[in-house]
Amino acid sequence: MTGQRITGLALTVTLLLTPVRDFIVATMTGHMLVQIPLLLLAGFLISAPSGASMRRSWLNPGGAPGLLMTAAVLTTWMVPRALDLAVTSNGIALLESSTLLAGGVLLRHSWQRAGAIGQAFFIGNLTWMAAVAGLLLRDAPVRVCTTYLVRDQRYAGTGLLLVATAIGVRWFTTWLALPSARTNREPHVAR
Amino acid sequence: MNASARIWSGAIGLGTAVVCSVLLLSWATDGLAVLTTDASRARRVQRVPVTVPTVSVRGADGVVHDVMADVTVNGMADVMVDVMADVTHAARADAMRAGRASMSFIPDSSRPRAIIVDFVYTRCITVCGALGGVYQVLQRDIEQRGLQHKVRLLTVSFDVENDDPRSLAMYARVHRANAGIWSLVTPVDPESRDQLLRAFGVRVVPDGVGGWVHNAALHVVDPGGRLVRIVDIADGEAALAAALTAWSAAP
Numbered sequence: 001m002t003g004q005r006i007t008g009l010a011l012t013v014t015l016l017l018t019p020v021r022d023f024i025v026a027t028m029t030g031h032m033l034v035q036i037p038l039l040l041l042a043g044f045l046i047s048a049p050s051g052a053s054m055r056r057s058w059l060n061p062g063g064a065p066g067l068l069m070t071a072a073v074l075t076t077w078m079v080p081r082a083l084d085l086a087v088t089s090n091g092i093a094l095l096e097s098s099t100l101l102a103g104g105v106l107l108r109h110s111w112q113r114a115g116a117i118g119q120a121f122f123i124g125n126l127t128w129m130a131a132v133a134g135l136l137l138r139d140a141p142v143r144v145c146t147t148y149l150v151r152d153q154r155y156a157g158t159g160l161l162l163v164a165t166a167i168g169v170r171w172f173t174t175w176l177a178l179p180s181a182r183t184n185r186e187p188h189v190a191r
Numbered sequence: 192m193n194a195s196a197r198i199w200s201g202a203i204g205l206g207t208a209v210v211c212s213v214l215l216l217s218w219a220t221d222g223l224a225v226l227t228t229d230a231s232r233a234r235r236v237q238r239v240p241v242t243v244p245t246v247s248v249r250g251a252d253g254v255v256h257d258v259m260a261d262v263t264v265n266g267m268a269d270v271m272v273d274v275m276a277d278v279t280h281a282a283r284a285d286a287m288r289a290g291r292a293s294m295s296f297i298p299d300s301s302r303p304r305a306i307i308v309d310f311v312y313t314r315c316i317t318v319c320g321a322l323g324g325v326y327q328v329l330q331r332d333i334e335q336r337g338l339q340h341k342v343r344l345l346t347v348s349f350d351v352e353n354d355d356p357r358s359l360a361m362y363a364r365v366h367r368a369n370a371g372i373w374s375l376v377t378p379v380d381p382e383s384r385d386q387l388l389r390a391f392g393v394r395v396v397p398d399g400v401g402g403w404v405h406n407a408a409l410h411v412v413d414p415g416g417r418l419v420r421i422v423d424i425a426d427g428e429a430a431l432a433a434a435l436t437a438w439s440a441a442p
Binding site: 148 | 209212213218219225228230231394398399
């Protein structure tokens with residue numbers, strides 16, 4: 001467990017180093033498909049559960065508040081205006097990094113608690129939204145960010161579409177393999 | 192922990208999450224109104240006009256003046272000439288010729304005009320060419336509808352390294368700029384340029400092949416020197432309408 005924490009901390013520090021950050025966010029693809037997911041992952045790794053303490057957090061019933069906030073954070077950093085601001089302002093860059101790290105922490109503490117239905121809701125909404133955002137970015141006739149070029153925007157859109165599809169499909173196949181899912185499909189009503 | 196306390200803490204957690212989510216998303220989208228920086232900028236300017244900063248620029252005739260100063264023909268008298276300005280005679284002659292060739296009107300009203308401002312660099316062959324075309328149409332509309340004493344056009348080049356008076360005069364000639372309506376300027380140094388771009392919300396990024404990409408738009412400045420409206424480059428009609436409204440509203 002501590003290994004994960006160290007990895008998460010090292011990842012955070014690396015991602016926040018100015019030259020590294022500047023290099024990654026120089027392209028829209030790097031910003032949306034490398035910086036943002038890695039910050040979320042870093043938060044996820046840092047919060048490696050220590051014992052049963054977290055399971056008793058009554059502030060996060062069914063993991064719903066945690067997943068809601070993680071979804072809001074990820075949605076926010078898909079908004080072109082937010083991406084622009086995160087590149088042009090140090091303060092907003094800090095807001096971006098901290099909310100994504102927090103999103104990763106919340107995701108880990110909420111995922112198991114959410115159960116299959118909560119997870120389906122979370123994954124379904126996010127992948128659907130990311131896929132649509134990807135399609136829009138691919139086909140937009142104009143630049144949506146004042147910071148990035150049109151060509152870069154198309155790459156980012158294609159990448160977003162692929163990643164969203166991959167996560168959606170991967171999660172769905174896992175879900176099909178769950179014993180609970182199999183039981184749910186049995187017509188055991190009115191018996 | 193008893194059941195009611197559990198329900199309360201759950202409600203507090205959920206409430207906090209909802210409030211934080213709404214706050215974050217509203218912040219990013221200006222209250223769920225916009226998705227892009229440009230849209231946000233246009234919306235804000237329309238609500239709270241932005242005063243254009245006092246910035247020195249050099250015109251196509253090589254004369255240095257404040258960016259908002261009206262230097263179209265009749266305004267020439269109150270221009271302060273910078274003796275250090277690097278004015279080549281050729282550029283001045285070019286500008287004079289360009290002006291005289293297409294001169295159809297000399298504004299006689301002393302009342303300041305509303306201005307439609309755009310940003311270009313003259314080596315640009317993409318969106319700036321389109322902007323030049325839009326300005327030609329606007330200029331024709333202004334001439335035909337007799338609006339010369341109400342609205343003028345201003346093209347600002349952000350390429351302070353390359354766009355000297357001669358390049359501006361060339362651009363003016365190519366686009367048949369009427370010197371009584373349409374003036375062209377370059378800020379005198381990079382600092383002035385950055386100040387101007389910031390005030391107008393224009394962001395210039397290298398396109399990777401030696402040129403730049405920028406968010407092109409038509410910026411309407413009222414006779415008092417305040418940026419009051421930003422419209423899409425394809426919507427010259429809206430820019431003209433906004434400029435006329437701004438002119439009528441001015442004291």
